[in-house]
Structure formats: C-alpha cells, structure tokens
Amino acid sequence: MSQDERSAGDLRNTGLSLRHDRTWDYELERIVEAVEERDAEKVGMQFPEGLKRRAPHVADDLRELLPDGVRVMISGKPCYGACDLDTYMMRRTDVFVHFGHSPMKDSEKIIYVPLFSNVEVTPIMEDATEELETGDVGLVTTAQHMNKFEEMREWLEERGFTVHTRRGDERLTNEGQVLGCNYASADIDADQVLYVGGGKFHPVGLAMEHPEKNVVIADPVNNVVTIADHEQFMKQRYASVHKAMDAEKWGVIFCTKIGQGRWEQANEIVENNDDAYLITMDEVTPDRLRNFDMDAFVNTGCPRITTDDGPQFHKPMLTPGEYECAVGNKPLDEMEFDTFHGTW
Amino acid sequence: MSQDERSAGDLRNTGLSLRHDRTWDYELERIVEAVEERDAEKVGMQFPEGLKRRAPHVADDLRELLPDGVRVMISGKPCYGACDLDTYMMRRTDVFVHFGHSPMKDSEKIIYVPLFSNVEVTPIMEDATEELETGDVGLVTTAQHMNKFEEMREWLEERGFTVHTRRGDERLTNEGQVLGCNYASADIDADQVLYVGGGKFHPVGLAMEHPEKNVVIADPVNNVVTIADHEQFMKQRYASVHKAMDAEKWGVIFCTKIGQGRWEQANEIVENNDDAYLITMDEVTPDRLRNFDMDAFVNTGCPRITTDDGPQFHKPMLTPGEYECAVGNKPLDEMEFDTFHGTW
Known part of the structure; x- marks a missing residue:
C-alpha cells in the first residue's frame, strides 16, 4: 500500500475524516439500548484507522448516556474492514460496536454502525457524465455512500442511462456495494462502470478485476472525476x-x-x-x-x-x-x- | 526500543543468532515424542525475532522426523518473551512449541525449548573481575546462559568472591535468571552485581531497578566488559x-x-x-x-x-x-x- 492508498475502511487519505467530522451519526442510542437490554458491564468499540482520533469524543458522549459503572473501551488494533473484527475484544465485552463498515456477517453480539457520509453526490456525478457514453452503465459505491445509492440510480436514469446494478455475493451487505477485496457487484452487462466514492483504492481494484470495463471515478469527497488506471499495478x-x-x-x-x-x-x-x-x-x-x-x-x-x-x-x-x-x-x-x- | 536494544529474547543484535547458528539444540526428539503421544495432526512453532530466520530449516528437520501428513506451521507474529505466546496458534495446534525462552508458566500443551548457548563464559568473566571489588557479589544471567550458571558461581567462588543469588519470583524459572521486566533475582545483599549475558537490554533494566548497585556486564557473545549506565534513560x-x-x-x-x-x-x-x-x-x-x-x-x-x-x-x-x-x-x-x- 502506498501512502496515498491505504485500505478499505481506512479513511485517512480520502478526506472523509477531515471534512465531515461532525456529520457522522454514531447511533449512540442504539448502543445504549443494547447495554440496557443486556445489562452490560463492558462496551467495546472498534474504529477504522481514519476515525480512531474521534474515539475519545465518542467515548465521552457515550459515557454521558450510560449508567455509572459501565466500562467503555477502545480497540487499539489496526482495523481495515468488517473482515477485521477485534475478536479478543468481542469475546471479552458484553456489547461490541464496530464503526465504519457494513456487516459482513450478522451477529447478535455485534452492533455495526456504518457511518454514512452526508456529502452530496450529484454535483460530481454531473461532471462524471462527461466521461460516460450514453446507454448502459454499471453503478457501484462504498459503504459510506450506500445511503445515497437510490438517489444516484434515479439521477442517472433521469438523464437517460440504463443503470445496471447487482448485489454481488454474501460478503456484501448491499446492492451496488464494493469492498477492496470484492467487486462482484460490478459483474454487470455494461462496458462502463461509474464508481461514486472517495479515494482510488476501490476503483483501482475494480479496474484490475474488470480490465475490460471503463471505470469512471466520481469522488464526491475530493470533488474530482478520474478514470481508474490499473496498468501501473x-x-x-x-x-x-x-x-x-x-x-x-x-x-x-x-x-x-x-x-x-x-x-x-x-x-x-x-x-x-x-x-x-x-x-x-x-x-x-x-x-x-x-x-x-x-x-x-x-x-x-x-x-x-x-x-x-x-x-x-x-x-x-x-x-x-x-x-x-x-x-x-x-x-x-x-x-x-x-x-x-x-x-x- | 532503539535499533540496538530490542527486547528480551530478541537476539537480533546480540550476535547470538549470527555466531552460534549451528549450535542450538532444538530438541526435535522431544517434539516428535509429543506428536506421537498425542497423535497430533498440527504442530505450531514460535520463534523469537532473532531466530525466525532459522524457522524453515527447523521445519525441514522436523518434517523429516515426523509421520507423513502432520502439518508444521510457523508463527509470523512478533515474539518478545515467554509472556508473549501466540495463543491463536496454541489453541489451534495439537503440539505448540515455544523456542528461545524458559517457561513462565508450565502447561501440558506447551513445549518450551530454551535454546541454551554453548559459548564459553569464563574468559570474559576473567576480564570482568577487574571491575569488581573483592567480597560480596550478586550473579545473574539470562535464559540462554542458564546452563552455565553453576559453572559461573563456582568460578567466582574459586576466586574468593562471596556469591549471592536468588530465584526471584514465580515469573522466573531459574535461580539467578533475569527478564527484561523482572530483576527480582538481583534483590540480594551485595552492592555489586555481575551480569553474564549478551547485549545491554537486561543490564540497563537491572541498573534502573537497582540504581544503588554497580552492575558489571560480562558479555560472552560480543566479548566485552562494560558498566551498565542508566542515567541517560x-x-x-x-x-x-x-x-x-x-x-x-x-x-x-x-x-x-x-x-x-x-x-x-x-x-x-x-x-x-x-x-x-x-x-x-x-x-x-x-x-x-x-x-x-x-x-x-x-x-x-x-x-x-x-x-x-x-x-x-x-x-x-x-x-x-x-x-x-x-x-x-x-x-x-x-x-x-x-x-x-x-x-x-
């Protein structure tokens, strides 16, 4: 991994962590409910690398809401995706919260808080259409922008595109979602794919997996449109x-x-x-x-x-x-x- | 940890790994016996950092002796002492071998292979006596040289020293043994301590724990005598x-x-x-x-x-x-x- 391209879920270099700090919804009420239901004494929290610096603030906010005596702890292990649960912490806490990724496998024990971005996606999609041919287009995005997926699809359809999407396999929670290690949602019948999301990590993987497709990157975080280039890799x-x-x-x-x-x-x-x-x-x-x-x-x-x-x-x-x-x-x-x- | 001073059990910079490669006794027959007794299918091996490069050779030698179909695997996690067992591997193998450290806690599951050095200790002790006052002296060493501990004690006594030793606490396997985190074996009634062993890692810790004592280092691996200096630390x-x-x-x-x-x-x-x-x-x-x-x-x-x-x-x-x-x-x-x- 170069300094620019870290890994799935590592938001350090995508700008997400810097620009949208105050906009994440940590869903603390869901955590508090689980603590009360389970009469929990220990709550474990795991953050992706780019959000670890928010951990003490989230812990403060959570402790305000929790009964006295509930111990809140933070995982200090690196975390690069939902594949990367801190199982030590999971086994030793009553409530285990995994922030920043969508569930890879459901579990009663784990609370997944996906942390959707509230950045607008359509302005950069407007720019991206200049790189797309009219007709069939595949549409994919990452966990952070899944909340806007239907908006993206409708926006493209209104502009005359035939939008192809699929869910991929059971490793992926959502229709149209890609992971750094799984691009099954781009196995669609179109020669071009629009990737809406931050960074180059996912789209370059997508282009390597599907070298026959033109992969257009609409990055709403850094506000740029590029074409994924996998040749150097x-x-x-x-x-x-x-x-x-x-x-x-x-x-x-x-x-x-x-x-x-x-x-x-x-x-x-x-x-x-x-x-x-x-x-x-x-x-x-x-x-x-x-x-x-x-x-x-x-x-x-x-x-x-x-x-x-x-x-x-x-x-x-x-x-x-x-x-x-x-x-x-x-x-x-x-x-x-x-x-x-x-x-x- | 500086580049020169890694940690207990890390032999990279002590010269041990370079000079005495062929002299370690990996006690393979003890491992083979355990495999046969337990009808084991999986053998896990954990090496300190400085001996990891020997791992494939040890695996080769072991596979020669083992029945067909027994899977030998090597821990890739860092390892800095007997405190640092690869518990994932331990749980998932039938025989788990920990090389290079003496047992911190006995277990039927774990085979500890201490890997004693066969380097001669008395020549450098001869030089070290010039830094010692006659009379009472404490004597300590590391796991690698424990096999020569009685020889060290007798050698000093023959030269008129009154040698003080103790076992420390239950973290330590042997009389006179020190760890990077435990110098209880130096809690003896003498103003000077002779440390026989490689590197400066242990004696500097010893000097910090016992600032009132003069700690003389007789390093049989690098063949030098020095006085432990903890002031910089x-x-x-x-x-x-x-x-x-x-x-x-x-x-x-x-x-x-x-x-x-x-x-x-x-x-x-x-x-x-x-x-x-x-x-x-x-x-x-x-x-x-x-x-x-x-x-x-x-x-x-x-x-x-x-x-x-x-x-x-x-x-x-x-x-x-x-x-x-x-x-x-x-x-x-x-x-x-x-x-x-x-x-x-």
Whole structure:
C-alpha cells in the first residue's frame, strides 16, 4: 500500500475524516439500548484507522448516556474492514460496536454502525457524465455512500442511462456495494462502470478485476472525476511474479483475522510444495516478514496487502493465483486479480 | 526500543543468532515424542525475532522426523518473551512449541525449548573481575546462559568472591535468571552485581531497578566488559513525565498478550480519571497509537516498550508509576522503574 492508498475502511487519505467530522451519526442510542437490554458491564468499540482520533469524543458522549459503572473501551488494533473484527475484544465485552463498515456477517453480539457520509453526490456525478457514453452503465459505491445509492440510480436514469446494478455475493451487505477485496457487484452487462466514492483504492481494484470495463471515478469527497488506471499495478504484479520464479523457499501466509482466512487454499499450496512453509499471523507487514529466511511469499489473506503493499516487502509477495503462474502450474496470461468471497 | 536494544529474547543484535547458528539444540526428539503421544495432526512453532530466520530449516528437520501428513506451521507474529505466546496458534495446534525462552508458566500443551548457548563464559568473566571489588557479589544471567550458571558461581567462588543469588519470583524459572521486566533475582545483599549475558537490554533494566548497585556486564557473545549506565534513560523518563503533566486526554493501554496484562491497574487509572480512556491492544507500537487523539499514554503492558521505545511515540508514554507522578498523586522523587511480577 502506498501512502496515498491505504485500505478499505481506512479513511485517512480520502478526506472523509477531515471534512465531515461532525456529520457522522454514531447511533449512540442504539448502543445504549443494547447495554440496557443486556445489562452490560463492558462496551467495546472498534474504529477504522481514519476515525480512531474521534474515539475519545465518542467515548465521552457515550459515557454521558450510560449508567455509572459501565466500562467503555477502545480497540487499539489496526482495523481495515468488517473482515477485521477485534475478536479478543468481542469475546471479552458484553456489547461490541464496530464503526465504519457494513456487516459482513450478522451477529447478535455485534452492533455495526456504518457511518454514512452526508456529502452530496450529484454535483460530481454531473461532471462524471462527461466521461460516460450514453446507454448502459454499471453503478457501484462504498459503504459510506450506500445511503445515497437510490438517489444516484434515479439521477442517472433521469438523464437517460440504463443503470445496471447487482448485489454481488454474501460478503456484501448491499446492492451496488464494493469492498477492496470484492467487486462482484460490478459483474454487470455494461462496458462502463461509474464508481461514486472517495479515494482510488476501490476503483483501482475494480479496474484490475474488470480490465475490460471503463471505470469512471466520481469522488464526491475530493470533488474530482478520474478514470481508474490499473496498468501501473499490473506491471508491478508481473515484475513480482518474474522475481519469484527463482524462489527456493516459499513462505505461505495464512491470515488469522476472522474474515481473511483461506485455510484450504494455504494448505493446498504447502501440501504440494516441499519448499513451502506455512506462516500464521494477523497483521501482514513488511517488518514482520523481514526476519524470515524466505525467497518469496504467497499471501492468502487480504488481497490488497499483496497488490498495494507488495513493493514494500523485502521479497516478492504474490497472490495465490500469481503463485500458480510463478511455479509454472498456470501460464502467465491467466494471471487474475485476487478477490475474496464468502464470509467466514 | 532503539535499533540496538530490542527486547528480551530478541537476539537480533546480540550476535547470538549470527555466531552460534549451528549450535542450538532444538530438541526435535522431544517434539516428535509429543506428536506421537498425542497423535497430533498440527504442530505450531514460535520463534523469537532473532531466530525466525532459522524457522524453515527447523521445519525441514522436523518434517523429516515426523509421520507423513502432520502439518508444521510457523508463527509470523512478533515474539518478545515467554509472556508473549501466540495463543491463536496454541489453541489451534495439537503440539505448540515455544523456542528461545524458559517457561513462565508450565502447561501440558506447551513445549518450551530454551535454546541454551554453548559459548564459553569464563574468559570474559576473567576480564570482568577487574571491575569488581573483592567480597560480596550478586550473579545473574539470562535464559540462554542458564546452563552455565553453576559453572559461573563456582568460578567466582574459586576466586574468593562471596556469591549471592536468588530465584526471584514465580515469573522466573531459574535461580539467578533475569527478564527484561523482572530483576527480582538481583534483590540480594551485595552492592555489586555481575551480569553474564549478551547485549545491554537486561543490564540497563537491572541498573534502573537497582540504581544503588554497580552492575558489571560480562558479555560472552560480543566479548566485552562494560558498566551498565542508566542515567541517560532516567533523563528521558523525567522528560516524558514533565511533558505529560499538561495532558488533557490520557490513553491507558491494556495489553492483551497472555503474560503482559495488568487489568486491575489499567482499570484503576480509568476509574479515577475522567480524562482517561482504556485502549486494548496486543502489539504496542508508535504506528498504532498515532491515529488516537490523546495527549499522553500510560502503558500497563510490557515495561520495556515504555522505557526503550518511549521516545518513538508521538506523545509521552509513561509507566503506571510515572503516571502517578505526572498527575500529582506522587512526588517526582518517588519515581521507580516499572517491573512485572507473577505469571497470568
């Protein structure tokens, strides 16, 4: 991940955290109700990176509303999506609140507060139509703007577009929603897709997954329209695969985060390659892998760590599909963008 | 922690990992026996940072000895001591092997392989005697050199010293052993202590805990004798406390690592200070805390994170005792080095 492109749910560089601080609805009344219902003594709160700085204020507001003696605590672990629940905190609190992402899997224990943005989307969509051909267009957005999805659709239809949307798979809560690891909602019958949302993280993934489509980005937060360009990323991917072709020792990473584990896939690689070693970990960072004497790594956890952070690792870091190309099980031209399906 | 001084069990900078690679006894036969006894399908291995690069070789050697189909996996999480077990891996494997540290708490599930060094200790002790006064001397060492402890004691006694040793408390496995967070074995009736071991990490902690004693370091790995100097560290500590005195928002860290949690202590602070917020996390790093809008932090986890990494955090990071001084509950001259007692 470069400094500009962090990860799903990390709002640090999208401007969201800076411009709309006071506009988030933390749904404190829903939390208070759950505390009363469950007679809770401990409330845990988990925020994405870009909203962690709001945590003490939310804690203050919540403590004002809660009965005396209820302990409020904040997760200090990094959090990059609904796949990334702080399970330690979840097990040890009576009410566990996950802010900033839509549910990946419903649970009675967890309160998901999606934090919808109230930024207007139609002004930048107006600019974006200049980059679109008339006719069929796919429409996708992120969790933060889901509250405006029907407004977006109607706005496009009023201007004569035939709007294609779908829900994707069970990893996605909503029609038209994309995640950094899942673009199934863009599997629609149109050669162009309009992405409405902040940053370039999601649309670049979308363009890598659907290289045949023109992906137009209408960014209502930074107020710019751009076309998603995945070529630079693909060059990096090919370079990594070529470098890994000589590897004599492979580190195969199984991610222990609740929504990022692909155990079967990790095991299959290790079972079929005597030079592969299974490494289990939660956060997959360059620092943590530097001490291992491996020639290359395969990451079966979050695909965006591989594609976006890839160049920062000391040895080539591949997706499972890229690994198959590097060891010769598949031809290079069958290399695909890695996505994540299902829940856990 | 500076680059030179990492943490207990991190052998990266002590030279141990470089010079004695082939000399460690990984006790593979003990692991194989346990696998057979338990009819194990999964074996998990956890190495300190400085030995992670040996992990694939140990895995190779072990797989040679194990029945087909037994899955060997390696923990990719950082590991800084026996306090820092990979509990995820421990729960999900049939045999869990923790290398490089002596047991903090016995468990049937865990196989501890201490990895004793075979480096000679008496040549550098010879040099060290020039820095010692005749008469009473305390003797301490680390887990890696415990196998030579009786040899050290006899060698000193033969030269006329009266050697004082003790076991410390239940956090320590052996007589004379010190940890980065526990120097109870140096609570002996002598004004000078001889520390035999690599690096400066342990002896500096020892000197901070026992500022009244002269701590002589006999380092058999780097082959040097020095006197532990804690003054620079103490200046940093006072500077951090002074900076924190103006704090309006305190982040109070509860560490979720199995052997580093001080729940009562963290809660007591939060209960008595409306401006304190409880933050739970495993690895306590500058990166993870940068996003929180706090003016100062109190770390109830590993004391060495506070003292050694302290200057790398963006806001003052204090031990619980230092916090008491910063908020005026205690006078500054009662500031003490933070240590850790008991197991979990």
